[in-house]
Amino acid sequence: MIGFFTLLYKELLRFWKVGFQTxxxxxxxxxxxxxxxxxxxxxxVEAYPGVAYTAFLIPGLVMMAVIQNAFANASSSMIQSKIxxxxxxxxxxxxxxxxxxxxxxxxxxxxxxxxxxxxxxxTLFFFDIPLAQPVWSILFVVLGSAILSALGLIAGIWADKFxxxxxxxxxxxxxxxxxxxxxxxxxxxPAGWQYFSHLNPFFYMIDGFRYGFFGVSDISPYxxxxxxxxxxxxxxxxxxxxxxxxxxxxx
Amino acid sequence: xxxxIEVKHxxxxxxxxxxxxxxxxxxxxxxxxALLGPxxxxxxxxxxxxxxxxxxxxxSVSVMGHNVITEYRQARQSLGVVPQELVFDPFxxxxxxxxIQSGYxxxxxxxxxxxxxxxxxxxxxxxxxxxxALSGGMKRRVLVAQALVHKPPVIILDExxxxxxxxxxxxxxxxxxxxxxxxxxxxxxxHYLDEAETLCNRVAMLKEGKIIALDSTQNMIxxxxxxxxxxxxxxxxxxxxxxxxxxxxxxxxxxxxxxDTYAQVESILSALRSAQIEILEMHLQQPDLEDVFVNMxxxxxxxxx
Numbered sequence: 001m002i003g004f005f006t007l008l009y010k011e012l013l014r015f016w017k018v019g020f021q022t023x024x025x026x027x028x029x030x031x032x033x034x035x036x037x038x039x040x041x042x043x044x045v046e047a048y049p050g051v052a053y054t055a056f057l058i059p060g061l062v063m064m065a066v067i068q069n070a071f072a073n074a075s076s077s078m079i080q081s082k083i084x085x086x087x088x089x090x091x092x093x094x095x096x097x098x099x100x101x102x103x104x105x106x107x108x109x110x111x112x113x114x115x116x117x118x119x120x121x122x123t124l125f126f127f128d129i130p131l132a133q134p135v136w137s138i139l140f141v142v143l144g145s146a147i148l149s150a151l152g153l154i155a156g157i158w159a160d161k162f163x164x165x166x167x168x169x170x171x172x173x174x175x176x177x178x179x180x181x182x183x184x185x186x187x188x189x190p191a192g193w194q195y196f197s198h199l200n201p202f203f204y205m206i207d208g209f210r211y212g213f214f215g216v217s218d219i220s221p222y223x224x225x226x227x228x229x230x231x232x233x234x235x236x237x238x239x240x241x242x243x244x245x246x247x248x249x250x251x
Numbered sequence: 252x253x254x255x256i257e258v259k260h261x262x263x264x265x266x267x268x269x270x271x272x273x274x275x276x277x278x279x280x281x282x283x284x285a286l287l288g289p290x291x292x293x294x295x296x297x298x299x300x301x302x303x304x305x306x307x308x309x310x311s312v313s314v315m316g317h318n319v320i321t322e323y324r325q326a327r328q329s330l331g332v333v334p335q336e337l338v339f340d341p342f343x344x345x346x347x348x349x350x351i352q353s354g355y356x357x358x359x360x361x362x363x364x365x366x367x368x369x370x371x372x373x374x375x376x377x378x379x380x381x382x383x384a385l386s387g388g389m390k391r392r393v394l395v396a397q398a399l400v401h402k403p404p405v406i407i408l409d410e411x412x413x414x415x416x417x418x419x420x421x422x423x424x425x426x427x428x429x430x431x432x433x434x435x436x437x438x439x440x441x442h443y444l445d446e447a448e449t450l451c452n453r454v455a456m457l458k459e460g461k462i463i464a465l466d467s468t469q470n471m472i473x474x475x476x477x478x479x480x481x482x483x484x485x486x487x488x489x490x491x492x493x494x495x496x497x498x499x500x501x502x503x504x505x506x507x508x509x510x511d512t513y514a515q516v517e518s519i520l521s522a523l524r525s526a527q528i529e530i531l532e533m534h535l536q537q538p539d540l541e542d543v544f545v546n547m548x549x550x551x552x553x554x555x556x
Contacts, residue, residue, distance in 0.1 A: 006354025014342050085338035089397065091304055092332050093355035094324040251265075251305045 004099035007090070011107030015073055022073070022111060027118040030065040034058065034123065037183065047185050048216050055130075058123050059137070059210045060182040062116045063144060067205070070112030070145040071152040071173055074104050078156025079165050082249075091250065097243035101153070101236070108149035109142060116141060130213055136221055137212025143228045144205035148173070150235045157239075157248050176202045186218050201231045253316050255280045255405045255436035256301060261310035263296055263460075270296040271460040274310070278438060278453075280404070283431045285447035285468075286440045287544060288457035294440045295335060297457070298409050302332045314405055328356060331398035335409040335440075337390045339382040345369070345393055346378045349400055356401035368396045371426050373419075388415050395423065399430075406430065408439040412446065424450060448472075448540040456547050464547050471543050481516060482507045483523075484532035491526040494519060507536075 015022040038054050047056030081087035090100060123129065131137065151173070159165040180202035186194050197203050198219075208224035211217035217224070243249070258276040262269075271293045278284050286294045299305035301312050303319045303326065311318060317325040340348060346365065353361035369378050372392040377385060385393065391411065398406060408427070412420045428450065431437045441447055447454060447468070454471055456464040464471065480499060483506045490498060490506055497508040497519070508519060516535075523530060 002357045002359050003355050006351055009354070010343075010351050013347075017342055081340075084341070085334075085336055086340045088304065088334055088338055089340070089352060090355065092302055092327060092330075093352075094327040094357070095355055096324065246306060250303065251299075 003093065003095045004103055007095060007099060007103035008106055011077060011103055012110060014077060015107070015111050022069070023114050023118060026065055026069050026072075026115050027122070030061050030115070030119045031122060034061055034119075048214060051214055051216070054127060056185070056210070056214075057183065058120070058127060058129055059213045060206055062120050062123075063141065063206045063209045064177055064182045065119050066112040066116035066141055066145050067148040067177060067202070068112075068173070069115045070108045070148040071155070071169070073108035073111040074149045074152030075156040075159075075165055075169070076152075077104065077107075078153055079159055079162065082156070082160075083162075087249065097240060100243055101150075101240050104153050105146055105149040105236075108152060109145045112145035112148070113141065116145075130215075132215035133212045135212070137209055139225065140205055140208040140212065140221075140228065143225075143232055144202075144209065147201070147205070147228070147232050147235055150232070150239045153239050154235070154242065157242055160248075176200055179203075180206050181218070182206060201227060204228050252280060254278060255282065255315060256438065257313045258297070258301070259311050261297070261300060261307045261312060263293075263300065263305065263308050269460050271300075271307075274460075274462060276455060276462065276465070278436060280315075280436050281431070281434060282436055282438075282453055283428075283451045284436070284438045285451040285454045286438065286457060287444065287447060287454060287540075288440075289548060291459075292457040293460040294457055295409055296460075298332070298407055298438075298440065301407065302330060303327060328401065329404050331401065331403035331406045333394050333398045333406075333408040333411050335413070337387060337394070339385075339390055339393065341381070341383045344379050344381055345374055345385070345396075348382065348393065349396055352397045353400045358401060361400060364402070365396075365400065368399050372396050373422065388419050391415055392419070392423070395426075403435070405436045405438070408437070410440055410442065412441060412443060420446075444540040444544055454540070456544065458548060464543075468540065472538055472540060479510050479513070479538070480507050480536040481510055481519065482532075482534045482536060483530060485523070486529040486531055489528070491522050491528065493522045 034057065037057055041053050047053050078087075081090070155165055155168040159168060179197065180200050181197065186197045186203065189197065204219065204224035204227045207217045207219050208221045208228065211221040211224075254277045256276070256278040258274050261271055261274045263271040274297060286297065288294050296305060300307045301314065301319065303323055306320075311320075313319065314326040315329040317329060319326040343351065346369070349365045349368070350361060353365065369375055372395060374389065374392055374396065377389055382390065382393065391414070395408070395411060406427075411423065415423065424446070427437055439447070439451070451468055453467050454464070455462050484504055485506060488504055490501070494508060497510070499507040499509050501507070510516060510519070513535075520530075
């Protein structure tokens with residue numbers, strides 16, 4: 001267990017030492033989104049009956065910040081270690097692949113949550129946002145960030161170069177995030193588009209997270225929870241398998 | 252006695268390149284062992300397989316009796332590896348790195364030993380400096396320190412003195428030699444054959460993925476067909492007829508004569524004296540590991556063991 005805690009500590013320290021870049025900067029860019037959408041949209045939309053668009057948007061943006069940073073943390077830590085070669089210190093050590101998996105994932109969840117909490121905290125000064133059922137929100141934000149951390153680890157292990165990682169991020173993570181209902185409720189979409197949204201696992205994370213705030217959602221939170229949990233188990237198993245076989249890490 | 256490292260029939264291919272073919276090697280506990288060979292001979296591949304960084308296509312490897320695949324945690328716990336490349340984590344200071352590295356090996360309070368290694372490797376002044384701020388030689392020392400945090404019984408150094416200045420090389424070897432005297436098994440690769448000759452008691456030579464020679468350093472040198480020789484610069488630059496049979500080469504004003512014993516030097520000198528030839532310079536040549544190496548690499552085609 002000492003090995004696991006050490007790697008976790010190292011991974012936490014890694015982003016904490018450059019906290020301005022890893023926590024404050026993404027908070028600022030998320031708040032900019034909020035400012036712009038608030039300015040443009042506030043007057044004319046109501047997402048759910050009685051829920052103003054801005055109130056609806058904030059949990060979406062918080063979740064977006066969490067999952068993007070969870071992904072960024074695991075993926076950039078892994079690829080930097082691979083490219084600079086210092087991954088060798090982990091590979092030479094007797095750390096088990098489970099320990100490596102959990103240390104990277106938990107550190108990335110923590111970074112995601114820190115950014116998300118920061119964004120949420122700032123918005124509290126300006127907006128009145130309910131938190132009807134916080135347990136649901138916490139559940140979804142933790143599971144969602146865990147999925148993205150594992151995806152980040154997969155991307156970091158798979159990519160040989162930074163541009164491959166950027167491709168993974170721009171062509172997979174970003175579309176899935178933006179089309180998951182961060183900015184809109186899918187009930188406002190045409191039927192075909194709605195159908196595709198239901199194939200996007202990110203949709204369930206964000207919908208379930210939002211349920212914790214408003215007590216209203218597009219889909220039952222139980223169904224969302226089931227889908228998110230299945231995704232997490234599947235992606236974690238894949239990641240652990242990659243670490244166990246040494247895919248792209250041990251030649 | 253259980254070997255420190257046991258390599259059995261290990262082969263490895265990278266695409267079409269045969270990096271290692273059927274390597275068998277046993278390194279005994281307490282040995283100071285050198286792996287020699289030209290670039291691309293497979294030294295680093297072999298080390299990587301022992302360390303678990305590379306997976307062998309076939310064969311098996313164990314470290315202190317632990318298979319590096321099935322008992323990887325015990326095997327890696329027994330092993331300290333100094334990698335060839337100057338890799339480092341730019342986020343941390345030297346001391347942080349060493350304490351983190353200790354943690355990976357399950358050691359919680361390692362401050363005393365870490366301080367001792369820092370001192371022994373002359374890193375005291377840099378203990379709280381960020382890794383980025385260190386010179387190449389300093390980074391190399393940190394790599395050595397990192398391999399030692401868990402006091403591994405087996406230590407592998409992959410070209411540890413490449414790009415290191417003479418003074419550090421000396422102090423590094425003093426330290427490594429002391430570790431060997433304290434019972435650690437040391438395996439090294441180096442391009443400086445004189446280092447291997449003075450430090451190691453046994454040597455394996457690799458060429459094109461095969462071990463072409465494996466013996467004690469002394470035996471290896473003793474086996475050399477070419478024995479000792481004496482090199483002379485003479486005035487006038489001619490050799491008396493009596494000495495012609497001993498001549499190995501004669502170019503650039505230097506004559507090289509083969510001798511079997513040092514006593515022969517006496518007769519050479521008297522032959523020159525009676526021919527009234529003056530000796531301007533004289534060097535005695537002894538075979539060293541480098542000669543063995545060159546000889547082996549040249550003749551290895553028909554000498555595979």
